[in-house]
Amino acid sequence: MPTIKTLSDLERSNVTIYGNCTGRHCGHGQALPIDELIMRFGADYVVINETRISAALRCQRCGHRGGMLTLSPPSTTKS
Numbered sequence: 001m002p003t004i005k006t007l008s009d010l011e012r013s014n015v016t017i018y019g020n021c022t023g024r025h026c027g028h029g030q031a032l033p034i035d036e037l038i039m040r041f042g043a044d045y046v047v048i049n050e051t052r053i054s055a056a057l058r059c060q061r062c063g064h065r066g067g068m069l070t071l072s073p074p075s076t077t078k079s
């Protein structure tokens with residue numbers, strides 16, 4: 001897998017980016033639409049150690065603001 005640094009890298013590599021709620025007793029995770037992130041932050045936005053996306057996360061379950069990002073590579077086990 002190529003090195004993932006920016007939003008455009010994620011899109012090109014079919015990596016899914018998840019936002020995980022850091023609210024107490026929640027931990028809800030939701031996949032984030034990469035095209036919307038690119039529109040908002042730009043295709044060259046570096047996602048490694050970024051803080052702006054995670055700070056802007058709003059949990060759909062509990063309404064908590066703020067979370068952690070998780071990158072999930074595409075599954076290669078299925079053919």
Ligand SMILES: [Zn+2]
Pocket residue numbers: 021022023026027028059060061062063064
């Ligand atoms: Zn939550």
